[in-house]
Amino acid sequence: MYLQFYGLREAPFAPTPDPKFLFQSTRHREALAQLLYGVRERKGFIVLSGEIGTGKTTLLRTLLERLDRDTHVAYVHNSALGIEGLLEYILHDWGVKSVGASHAQRLFELNEFLIDQHRQGLSPVLVIDEAQNLSVETLEAVRLLSNFETTNQKLMQILLVGQPELREKLNVPELRQLKQRIGLRCHIGPLSPEETRLYIRHRLRIAGATDAGIFTDGAIQRITEYSEGTPRVINIVCDHCLLSGYADSKRRIDAGVVDEAIEYLEEGERPEWKRSRQTRLVPSRTTVWAARSGVAVLVVLLMMLLVFAANATGWFGHALP
Numbered sequence: 001m002y003l004q005f006y007g008l009r010e011a012p013f014a015p016t017p018d019p020k021f022l023f024q025s026t027r028h029r030e031a032l033a034q035l036l037y038g039v040r041e042r043k044g045f046i047v048l049s050g051e052i053g054t055g056k057t058t059l060l061r062t063l064l065e066r067l068d069r070d071t072h073v074a075y076v077h078n079s080a081l082g083i084e085g086l087l088e089y090i091l092h093d094w095g096v097k098s099v100g101a102s103h104a105q106r107l108f109e110l111n112e113f114l115i116d117q118h119r120q121g122l123s124p125v126l127v128i129d130e131a132q133n134l135s136v137e138t139l140e141a142v143r144l145l146s147n148f149e150t151t152n153q154k155l156m157q158i159l160l161v162g163q164p165e166l167r168e169k170l171n172v173p174e175l176r177q178l179k180q181r182i183g184l185r186c187h188i189g190p191l192s193p194e195e196t197r198l199y200i201r202h203r204l205r206i207a208g209a210t211d212a213g214i215f216t217d218g219a220i221q222r223i224t225e226y227s228e229g230t231p232r233v234i235n236i237v238c239d240h241c242l243l244s245g246y247a248d249s250k251r252r253i254d255a256g257v258v259d260e261a262i263e264y265l266e267e268g269e270r271p272e273w274k275r276s277r278q279t280r281l282v283p284s285r286t287t288v289w290a291a292r293s294g295v296a297v298l299v300v301l302l303m304m305l306l307v308f309a310a311n312a313t314g315w316f317g318h319a320l321p
Contacts (some may be wrong), residue, residue, distance in 0.1 A: 002246035009208030043183030083141035132162035156197025190229030218255035
């Protein structure tokens with residue numbers, strides 16, 4: 001809707017984890033390098049953690065794009081599955097036509113697939129997203145999957161991705177064996193104020209903007225304060241700002257537009273609509289006093305009219321003894 005108005009080829013702040021929009025802050029760049037190293041060097045278990053909305057999925061998509069095309073990847077999105085559901089999902093994602101009716105048979109099919117991949121010089125990758133939701137029992141079962149190995153190499157790489165709660169869960173005594181097998185740990189956090197400014201301009205540039213100053217410094221400062229450096233929140237606010245700016249024909253997004261966008265996000269309606277409704281439904285103090293004054297004047301006029309009418313008809317005279 002606002003693309004042509006701001007000279008954009010595509011939406012710069014879409015919610016999808018598109019790798020081409022990846023902004024490599026120092027922490028993101030370091031995490032990506034570690035993930036690539038861990039997978040290529042067959043480190044076995046790798047853990048990627050980060051707060052909600054910090055860009056873990058976008059980082060993962062970038063990682064998968066940079067892997068060899070022959071690398072088979074099983075990407076498990078539903079972490080509510082138990083180990084049986086996980087096994088079935090993994091085999092299906094790797095293209096293994098499973099006929100196993102029992103857990104042991106499925107493990108045998110998985111082992112056969114991994115051995116065949118190893119003979120071809122390949123090492124499949126298993127990615128489990130939102131891994132903090134896995135039960136301790138399921139995580140322990142995932143650890144047992146890593147027992148598929150040769151004398152000197154792991155037959156598959158297992159990447160656990162989740163929120164900071166995942167790190168806490170891995171510290172429980174029941175998972176000490178899994179914790180010992182983790183070859184690499186990566187953690188990404190929120191963006192700094194300067195990184196937030198660069199992040200916004202980076203996404204605008206990738207989307208085709210020739211003007212990097214669509215958002216003023218004051219606007220970026222306000223976005224930084226509200227989002228606390230969380231990329232997902234930055235995207236949502238910026239998208240609303242562009243839409244609001246387009247609706248009001250504003251080429252520059254200033255702090256005022258950001259405040260209106262934030263209020264819209266919090267309340268679910270544009271501020272002017274809310275003010276308009278309040279004006280209709282809740283009169284101002286001046287309006288109330290004006291109305292009261294008008295009523296008082298009307299009462300006085302009515303009393304004067306009654307007195308005049310009474311005098312004219314001689315009512316007072318007849319009423320007295």
